[in-house]
Amino acid sequence: MMPERDSSPFHSGELEVQRRAGVDDNIRKYSKVAIRKEMPVQHRDFFTNLTYVFVGSADKDGRPSASVLTGPRGFISSPNPARLLVRAGRSADNTLNENLVVGANLGLLGLDLTNRRRNRLNGRTVSVDADGFELIVHQSFGNCAKYIEIRKGITADGLGQVRSRDLNSNSSTIG
Numbered sequence: 001m002m003p004e005r006d007s008s009p010f011h012s013g014e015l016e017v018q019r020r021a022g023v024d025d026n027i028r029k030y031s032k033v034a035i036r037k038e039m040p041v042q043h044r045d046f047f048t049n050l051t052y053v054f055v056g057s058a059d060k061d062g063r064p065s066a067s068v069l070t071g072p073r074g075f076i077s078s079p080n081p082a083r084l085l086v087r088a089g090r091s092a093d094n095t096l097n098e099n100l101v102v103g104a105n106l107g108l109l110g111l112d113l114t115n116r117r118r119n120r121l122n123g124r125t126v127s128v129d130a131d132g133f134e135l136i137v138h139q140s141f142g143n144c145a146k147y148i149e150i151r152k153g154i155t156a157d158g159l160g161q162v163r164s165r166d167l168n169s170n171s172s173t174i175g
Contacts, residue, residue: 038081039140043119047076047084047110055086056107057099067096075132076110084108084121087132100128106135118142 039047047053052070059065069075069088077085086108090097100106108121119142123135 036140038137039078039084039121040081043121043140044078044081046112046117046119047078047108047121049073050076050110050112052111053086053088054109054111055096056109057096057104059095059099065095065099067094069096082137083126084123084135084137085132086135089131100125100133102126102128105138106133108135 051073052068053076055067055069057065057067067090069086069090071088075087077087079085090100102125104125106123106125108123110119110121112118119140121135121137122139123137125133126136127134
């Protein structure tokens, strides 16, 4: 028997995949602790210190896209544990421009390649303007670092061509 939707951080499709894969209830119980509805202080500080963040969004037909936004340290801030503010301009051809509307669900991946630290945040936009957007946090959690390799000196400037660009373009690469 599957747990009720309200008692799980997973949507119905995720729960069905877990059921078919034989994931036991212990994993779901652990996820209730690991996947938070607000950001702990360490996640808030982590995002504030980033110079780039990866943003997943979906268009009006549900097609996903990924973008990277860059800025100086502090371009991301958290006025309180339930909110995240991103102040980064976007290039004109970035698909995030079309997808970024009030009420849009976004997934953010903060990644520090100098130490393999990574945090995920899922949220809904509550305000959008030319300078950025604000999210209400729905889920905040760490991600496994298993496949992340340490890289020294990676900053927003080190991302080169993808600076505040759309990652779906064939011409964009991370060097």
